[in-house]
Amino acid sequence: MEVDIVVVGSCNTDLISYVPRFPKPGETIHGHKFITGFGGKGANQAVMAAKLGASVAMVAKVGDDSFGRDTIQNFKKHGVNTDFVAVTTEAATGAAPIAVNDEGQNCVIVVGGANELLPADDVKAAFKAVKSAKVVICQLEVNRQTTLAALKLAKQHGCITIFNPAPGVSDLSSEFYKYTDIFCPNETEAEILTGLPLTNIDEAKKAALALLQRGSKNVIITLGKDGAVLVTSENRTPEHIPVEPVDVVDTTGAGDAFVGSMGYYIATFPKLPLRDAISRSNKMSSMTVQGRGTQSSFPSRKDIPAELLS
Numbered sequence: 447m448e449v450d451i452v453v454v455g456s457c458n459t460d461l462i463s464y465v466p467r468f469p470k471p472g473e474t475i476h477g478h479k480f481i482t483g484f485g486g487k488g489a490n491q492a493v494m495a496a497k498l499g500a501s502v503a504m505v506a507k508v509g510d511d512s513f514g515r516d517t518i519q520n521f522k523k524h525g526v527n528t529d530f531v532a533v534t535t536e537a538a539t540g541a542a543p544i545a546v547n548d549e550g551q552n553c554v555i556v557v558g559g560a561n562e563l564l565p566a567d568d569v570k571a572a573f574k575a576v577k578s579a580k581v582v583i584c585q586l587e588v589n590r591q592t593t594l595a596a597l598k599l600a601k602q603h604g605c606i607t608i609f610n611p612a613p614g615v616s617d618l619s620s621e622f623y624k625y626t627d628i629f630c631p632n633e634t635e636a637e638i639l640t641g642l643p644l645t646n647i648d649e650a651k652k653a654a655l656a657l658l659q660r661g662s663k664n665v666i667i668t669l670g671k672d673g674a675v676l677v678t679s680e681n682r683t684p685e686h687i688p689v690e691p692v693d694v695v696d697t698t699g700a701g702d703a704f705v706g707s708m709g710y711y712i713a714t715f716p717k718l719p720l721r722d723a724i725s726r727s728n729k730m731s732s733m734t735v736q737g738r739g740t741q742s743s744f745p746s747r748k749d750i751p752a753e754l755l756s
Contacts, residue, residue, distance in 0.1 A: 447503070447527070447529070447575050447576050447577070447578075448501070448576075448577070448578040449501045449502060449503045449527060449576055449578060449579055450495075450500045450501045450502065450578075450579065450580050450581065450710075450713040450714065451492070451495050451500050451501070451502045451503070451579060451580070451581045451582070451583065451709045451710070451713050452502075452503050452504075452505060452572060452573075452576055452579045452581075452582045452583070452600075452605075453488050453489075453491055453492040453495070453502060453503070453504050453505065453582075453583045453584075453709075454488065454505040454506075454564075454569055454572075454582065454583070454584050454588070454592070454593065454596040455486065455487055455488015455489070455491065455492075455504075455505075455506060455561075455583070455584060455585045455587055455588055455593075456486035456487055456488045456489065456506065456540055456556075456558070456561040456585065456587035456588055457484075457485075457486040457488065457489040457504075457506045457507075457508050457514075457517045457531070457539065457540060457560075457561065458484075458485045458486035458489070458539070458540035458541055458542040458556065458557075458561070458587075459482060459483075459484065459485065459513040459516075459517070459539060459540070459541050459542070460482065460483040460484065460485035460542050460544055460698070460739075460740050461480075461482055461541060461542065461543045461544065462480065462481050462482070462483060462544045462545075462546060462698065462738075462739065462740075463477040463479075463480050463543075463544070463545050463546070464477055464478055464479040464480070464545075464546050464696075464738075465477045465478070465545050465546070465547055465548075466478070466547065466548050467547050467548065468545055468547055468553055469545075477545075481738070481739060483739045483740050483741060483742055484516070484517060484520045484740065484741050485542050485544075485698075485699065485740045485741065486506075486540055486542070486561065486587060487585040487587050487610060487612055487702050487705075488504065488506060488583070488584075488585055488587065488588070489504065489506070489517065489520075489521070489741075490699050490702030490703070490706065490740055490741060490744075491583050491585075491610070491702045491705045491706035491709065492504045492521070492526050492583075492706065493520075493521070493524045493526060493706070493741050493744060494702060494703045494705075494706025494707060494710075494730070494741075494744050495583075495706040495707070495709045495710045495713075496524045496525045496526045497524060497744055497745070497746050497747065498706075498707060498710040498714075498730075498747060498750075498755070499710065499714070499747055499755070500709065500710045500713055500714060501525075501527075502525070502526045502527065503526070503527040503529065503530060503572065503576055503579075504521055504526050504527065504528060504530065504531055505530040505531070505564070505568060505569055505572045505596070506530070506531045506532070506561070506564060506588075507531070507532045507533070507534055507560045507561060507563050507564040507568070507588075508531060508532075508533055508534070508539045508540075508560050509533070509534060509535075509537055509538040509539035509559060509560045510533050510534065510535045511538055511539055513538070513539035513541070514533055514539040514560070517531075517539060518531055518533075520741075524741075529572075529575070530568060530571065530572040530575075532564075532568055534560050534563055536560075536563060537559045537560045537562070537563055538559045538560065539559055539560055540556065540557060540558050540559040540560060540561045540587075541556075541557045541559065542554055542555065542556045542557070543555050543557075544698055546696050546697075546698060549694070550694035550695050550696050550697050550735060551697060552696070552697055552698045554698070556587060556613065558587065558588075561587055561588050562588065562589060563589075564588045564589060564592050565589070565592060566589075566591060566592045566595035566596075568592075569592060569595055569596045569599060570595070570599065573599045573600075573603060579600075579603065579605050580605060580606060580712070580713040580716070581605060581606045581607075581608060581709045581712050581713045582596060582597070582599075582600035582605045582606070582607050582608070583607075583608045583609075583610070583705060583706070583709050584596050584597055584607070584608070584609050584610070585609075585610045585611070585612050586610075586611055586612055586613055586615065587612070587613070590619075593609075593622075594619065594621055594622060594625070597609060597622065597625035597626060598621075598625050600625070601625050606627045606628070606712055606713075607625060607626050607627045607628070608626075608627065608628045608630060608705060608708060608709055608712070609622060609626040609628070609629055609630065609662075610630050610631070610701070610702075610705045611629070611630075611631050611635055611639065612631065612632070612635050612701070613635070614631065614634060614635030614636075614637075614638035614639060615638065615639070616638050616639065616641070618639060620660060620661060623657070623660040623661035623662045624661045626661075626662045626663070627662070627663045627664060628662070628663070628664045628665075628666060628708065628712075628720075629657055629658075629662035629664065629665045629666070630665075630666045630667075630668065630704075630705055630708070631657075631667060631668075632667065632668045632669070632670070632701050633650060633667060633668070633669050633670070636650070636653045636654070636657065636667045637653070639653075639657065640653045640656045640657060642656060644667075647669070647672060647675065647686050650667050650669055650675045650684075650686075651675050651677070651684035651686070652684075653667060654666075654667050654675050654676070654677040654684050655677055655682065655684060658677050658678075658679065658682065662679075663678065663679050664676070664677070664678045664679065664720060665677050665678075666708075666724060668701055668704055668731075670697065670700070671689070671691060671694070672686075672688065672689075673686065673687050673688040673689040673728050674686075674687050674689075674704075674724050674728060675687070676720065676721060676724055678720065685721065687721060687724045687725055687728065688728075689725075689728035689729065689731070689732050690729075690732065692732045692733075692735065692736055693736060694735045694736070695735065695736055695737060695738055696735060696737065696738045696739065696743065697735050698739070698740050698743075699734060699739075699740035699741065699743065699744070700731045700732075700734050700735050701731070702740075703727075703730055703731045703733075703734040703743075703744055704727045704728065704730065704731040705727075706744075707726065707727035707730040707731070708723055708724070708727045711723040711726055711727065726754050729754060730745065730750075730754070733745045733749075733750075
């Protein structure tokens with residue numbers, strides 16, 4: 447089997463409530479809209495890369511339920527290979543209740559379900575079948591040892607690894623940095639990982655350097671409306687890469703759109719400078735926050751300016 451990108455990660459059903467503001471503890475408030483959609487960081491990143499034109503295989507586990515069946519069908523709809531999406535009767539498909547306020551900010555609760563049962567053996571089976579992958583993308587919404595096994599196998603097969611350490615954890619093993627080519631947290635995750643404050647771009651640069659020192663080749667911290675910060679082992683001077691402001695409707699999935707876009711650019715344009723790939727991925731992410739939902743807000747090739755695809 448030949449694919450450009452292998453994504454090892456989570457599949458969830460998003461249950462999204464739009465509210466004027468987030469409730470206080472113990473408070474009940476009225477929302478003004480509710481939608482369901484497909485999510486999970488791994489699934490989102492795979493679908494984003496596929497919508498841009500990459501050939502993508504997903505390694506995941508879903509429950510034997512309607513959410514799981516719909517998830518597999520959604521992958522097929524977007525051209526994502528599902529040969530390695532297993533079905534289990536031992537847990538329900540992952541679910542993510544999400545609240546989005548009038549400013550477009552979100553709060554997410556992830557109930558892992560079947561995602562937590564994805565074993566390293568499933569990853570090994572996928573790598574035996576997939577011989578051509580250029581990029582492997584991982585996150586932390588499945589078993590941590592499975593994720594680490596995927597990163598190790600990817601390096602053994604000569605792949606470029608992108609690791610999105612989300613949700614953020616404070617006790618991440620040093621091995622994750624060792625086997626990661628592009629370490630890509632958002633500002634909240636970077637703050638948890640480093641224990642450093644991230645309230646402005648200068649603080650983000652300090653955190654990026656701290657993460658680089660742990661062993662990754664490149665560190666990108668995404669900063670939402672402020673773009674991203676990049677630091678590399680070849681150039682230890684952190685660089686801020688801004689993004690043009692847009693009218694924000696819903697930020698859900700914006701970080702996943704960025705990571706999926708990075709995977710596409712690295713796999714498709716291997717000579718593109720990393721800074722340019724980040725700038726383009728920033729633009730993809732900014733397109734998604736102007737629409738509602740997660741994958742439903744991801745742009746397709748026909749909606750993207752030609753200069754971002756060449």
